[in-house]
Amino acid sequence: MKLDLLAIGVHPDDVELSCSGTILNEIKRGKKAGILDLTQGELGTRGTIETRYAEAAKAAEIMGVHVRANLKMRDGFFRNDEAHQMQLIQAIRKYQPEIVLANALEDRHPDHGRAGQLISTACFLSGLAKIETTDESGKPQQKWRPKYVLHYLQDWYHEPDLLIDITDVFEQRMKAIEAYTTQFYNPENGHNGPQTYISSPDFLDSITGRARMMGKRIGVKYAEGFICEKKIGVRNLDALLQVET
Template sequence: MRMQSVAMTGKRFLVFGAHPDDIEFGCGAVLLDAAERGASIELVVFSKGEAGTHGSRSERETEATEAAKMMGASIQFPSTPGDTRVRAGLEITLMAAKAIRRFKPDFVLAPSGHLNQHPDHRETCRIVRDANRLARYGKTPGLEDLDPHASQALLFYDISNESCGSEGLTPILLDVSTQVERWTALMKCHQSQTGNVDYIDLQLSRARALGIQSGVKAAARLYSEGPLLLGTSESLRDVAGPRF
């Protein structure tokens, strides 16, 4: 039995992904950690990965649902143009903004928007970034039925190595050392995607390298667009700079 911390009790994460495995591979370790500390998590996935080389629409939905269960998260697959066809536009942006107004998250997470990656990832970044803004504006047409909501922070995660970093983004590292085993199991939920290329090893080695850099076993990288307020001097207590 793991120790249950209450440090994140009441905090809400709304996490967007383009395909059924994006979230688990990109920021699964962070979400497992937050869930263990009492956070509530909802996942919004814009496609069922139906255009992927491996796995059918229903297989991939089942895999994502299984993974969501491991995180204690709820998951929704809203109606969109689908895999390879996710593009920023008013309709999908308002749909994402409605999801934000309904769930009222403290943290909104989306893929980072680097150009050299699956276009659905990049577009999901743009959609969520705009949606997070429109969700807090008082009189956005199309959102009148729901109260405006301002999230505490919008954070971005990398799905593949190619998408690491982006101009204008501030990286933050989180210690996920205690989640490595469970994160591996979480990624293994996506069996249809892990057969040919060793995606799991790729993510684990990235987390390991980021961890070594900061003196912990494994670290996950998120980004903020602009500076984040850490809080008072007390928040500096656990901060660690690069060791090399």
């Protein structure tokens, strides 16, 4: 399935926390969007591989994404090396996204920055014809390079290059996040195991606060921010007038 938008996250829930509003926006515009998780989040303090898959599936259903897949790289131990690059290149060529949303290039969790670099590298290499890959049936794949790789903001603050209004889909976005009942605060399910950095009510409050802060920058209620390693251009000034600030 060719996708317009592919959101890649190293852990199940990275995408929901950081760019699910943007995904929802694009789906409502008729675009095909998918999510690719690099790992199963097996090193997480709370929950299990099985619960993470169930929660990821629920979140995907809430968002209405067209596909969700998992590359099953080793949580905490994957590298930006040839083996992992080739695995990701195969996925990029399979889905042929026009735009990729990716982990932050630097962040509190070392997996985030390492994944951001891996995704950036793989997206570039995927466009080189002399790198040969095959699909699941053994058929040669065609080269493919996304037009843009946008790195979403995670724990650490970085000045965004792009802000997207997610006001109309914010409530649905939060429902997708809350699908991860073992990971985040949920008074109906008790404590669900040891308390962590992300399991307190304050963490979810911070997610809302970040969206409000980003929204204020462009004169809307809620927004998501992205960093792009290349300059973003428009064909004419009318494109700037499509967004009220």
